[in-house]
Amino acid sequence: MLLHRDIEYGVRTAIEKAQSAGDLPVFDIPEIRIERPRDLTHGDYATASALQMARLARMAPIKIAHLIADNFVVPDYISDIDVAPPGFINFRLATKYVQGIVDEILHDGVDFGRINIGNNKKAQIEFVSANPTGPITIGRTRGGVIGDTLARLMEAGGYDVTREYYYNDAGRQIQMLGESVQIRYQQLLGKEVDLTDDHYQGQYIVDIAQSLVAEHGDALLDESADYFSDYAKARISKQQKASLDRINIHHDVYYNENDLYSSGRLQEALDVLQENGYVYETDDGAKWLRTTAFGDDKDRVIIRSGDGLPTYRLPDIAYHWHKAQRGFDVVIDVFGPDHHAVAPQVLMGVQMLGFDTDFVHTLVHQIVNLERDGIQLRMSTRRGDYVTLDELVDEVDSDPVRYFMLARSANSGVLFDLTLAIEHSDKNPVYYIQNAHVRCAGIFRKWAEAGFDADADDGADLSLLTHERELAFLRKSAELSAVIEQCITTFEPHHIAFFAYELATTFHTAYEECRVLHSDVPHDLALARLRFYRAAKTVLARVLNLMGMSAPEVM
RNA sequence: GCCCCAGUAGCUCAACGGAUAGAGCAACGGACUUCUAAUCCGUAGGUUGGGGGUUCGAGUCCCUCCUGGGGUACCA
Structure with missing residues (x-):
């Protein structure tokens, strides 16, 4: 369940109640944002909506906050609601609910964190789409990791996802x-x-x-x-x-550029563009698309003067026209910085063909640089002086490639540290995260070696999980749904990588103090903790899987 | 020239218009007869490139300037 959605609904209801009772003036309620405060003393969830509504209500924000808190119907997963100046409302999760997250995780298993914001809507993500003229470069690799991870997240969010590769086999x-x-x-x-x-x-x-x-x-x-x-x-x-x-990337559809020619789709696109009056011809025989009508700096050539062949824009437009016709609810194009200028022109073309392009989101990522031993490697794509995906995987293996390509905002460049990527230490976030999973696996190995029943934790008393660090891990785990939602709605898959690190941190701190196989741990508590680590292992594996990484049993 | 991205701790980067701007690394000080120390605990580190503006509130939005990167084909 998305708790922040539920709280949001509760806050809205509370405002409406205060309004109909005459305690708050009637106004259109703005969007209510429920946040996850960084500071633990501010609770598990918080909202600044009273501050935002102060002007609309012409009242002091702190007064509005109290009205909301008083009218809020407290669900059983919330234990406390506080109002803090200048008008924040803080919500704290009930301990019993937090302990119960263990059962929730074990019940949902590999699907833990799944939400249904997609409602089975059809999404298409186009990524990599490298020309079949050379090896996959590290730049394309980044687009691949971003696209595939977003695909995994959208699947977890209830979308029906098609991974597509535009295969440029003509021209x-x-x-x-x-x-x-x-x-x-x-x-x-x-x-x-x-x-x-x-x-x-x-x-x-x-x-x-x-x-x-x-x-x-x-x-x-x-x-x-x-x-x-x-x-x-x-x-x-x-x-x-x-x-x-x-690196665990597979596409469902390879869309051949050649098919646009053989199916007549490209010619049809040209015909319709002409019928709609967006094409003109110059004396040299070139045909131009009137993109300036849509705000472009200058018009663009779509048919060359010399040989009468289309430039790359026309098949791109025909391709996206076909995307519009194929009934996708959302289309995401993952492009590198070398393609970002073309994207708007293509969408202009689709609009000229009579389609709204709001369903298309262009996700542009920045370049990848490599460094080794603190020294940046110089690369030049011209002359074939570049590093390929294969070379990268040969040197650092798949999991670090997936992680480091993901763990930056797409808008920022990646400085890929080859030395760090293969380092087996706590400096390397890849090993830090995976080691959390390994440590869980280790507990179950030792448990079995000690001769205990593998499923002895069935029905364990979860109310014994009272250690602050155990509860912190469970609270963090419960954020997964919200993180998945955030990644999808913002088209920013990097949040899952940061979440994975935070999750691992809360794990390691708990592991340090919450022992299972230790003489001074009472048997009942040991069973509850075994249950806890069973859940922890599940969540960690789930998050690694969402990032396309492995969840090793030993390292 | 025009367009896009970035500029935040020494370094690499987070931060959905909200509370004292956070992590990791590096630095410094601690913790192993331990379910893997591949870990944990602590200290220190900031005029968020400059200048205006909007707002109850700006790293975040608007304007402007500076610096760096990328793009600006009748290649894709």
């Missing part, structure tokens, strides 16, 4: 890919040909050419560049999927 870049492989192939067979600056320079192109030589010898010398591009993109795409699999 000039693919042409360049084919030529690059062809030239390398010819070079390997002794021909004197050279790459131009527009071609792909990476070693992986040579590797692909070498495979072709190994398989076919010189039999492909008369093949067109298309042959080479078809081969290369299939092979690169397969490798991209394998790379993403290493």
Whole structure:
């Protein structure tokens, strides 16, 4: 249950009651925000709504706060309500309720924290969408982690989520890919040909050419560049999927750009744009989209002058047009900083086609830099001098990649510390968090080794869980639903990473003082605590899973 | 030039217009015959880039300037 929603409802009802009794003047009640105060002395939940309403009510905020508190019907999960100057209202959870969170966790298991704000609405998240012209880079990796984590969170929030990858298998870049492989192939067979600056320079192109030589010898010398591009993109795409699999990222739909051509959808989009009067042609034969009508700086070319081929914008517009037609309630595009400028233009195009684009949210993230031993690595995407996802996973493993790519606001850059990421110590948040789960597992191992029944904690007396630190962990656990909600409504999945760390901190402090297998712990208390650690293990695993990370039994 | 992002503790970063701006690392001082010290407890550290404004209340909103990063293709 989302307690803050329930409290919000209670506050609203209290205000309405005070209004109808004539104690408060009648006004439209503004949005009531229930917060989780940082300071424990301010309770578990708090609201500043009395302060916000002071002007509307033309009354002192402290007086309004008291009226709300007096009219608030106290649910059984709340033990205390305080009014604090200048007009805050603080709510404290009842200890019995907090103890009962153990049962709630064990009952819900891997679904703990699940909420139904999505109501099974259809959501589509497009992420990674790297061109099949090279390996997945660390920049794309970040988009992948952000997109996949948001997908997991939205599933936990009751959405029907489709993970989609726009597979760019047409156009000039693919042409360049084919030529690059062809030239390398010819070079390997002794021909004197050279790459131009527009071609792909990476070693992986040579590797692909070498495979072709190994398989076919010189039999492909008369093949067109298309042959080479078809081969290369299939092979690169397969490798991209394998790379993403290493960090637990999988897509439900690969949407091929080529399909936009073969289905006629691209032509249809162009026709409708023309019918709607948003396209004009210049003397050189280029066709322009009148994006200035929607506030753009200048109009944009959608059909090139020389060969009459579409620029990337037209298929992008046709693709998003199709997204609008496919009936998604919400569409999220996860883009890197190199694509952020294009996004508005695409949405303008969709609007020109007659669709409202409010259902689309563009989530732009900033770049990733690497540092090792405190020294930042210099990378340049041009010349193929970049670090790939595979190299990163080879060096630091999957879990640190997932965590560090996530644990920053998308608006901030990530400075990925390669030295820290592989460090097995409390300095490394990845191990700090996972170790909490390992410590739980350790208790159950020792319990079994001591010869006790594995399920001895069934029906344990949870009212014995009175240690402040145990209760603090349970309070923190109960915040998971609100964190999931926050991540979804703000499109900011990084909050779950910070929550995971906070959860681990409250765990470790409890673990320090609340022993199970210790001679001076009474048997009843030991059973209650075993129950507690069973719940803790469940929550920790749940949160790690939401982040796409593993929950190890031993480290 | 224009657009986007950032500027918060020595460093890396949080903070849904609210209470004394928080964590981690680094620094300093403590705690292991322990269910894993891969941990815990404590101390210190700030004019939230500058200047205006809105508000009962601004790191957060508005204007302006400065600095850094990214983008500004008939490539995607």
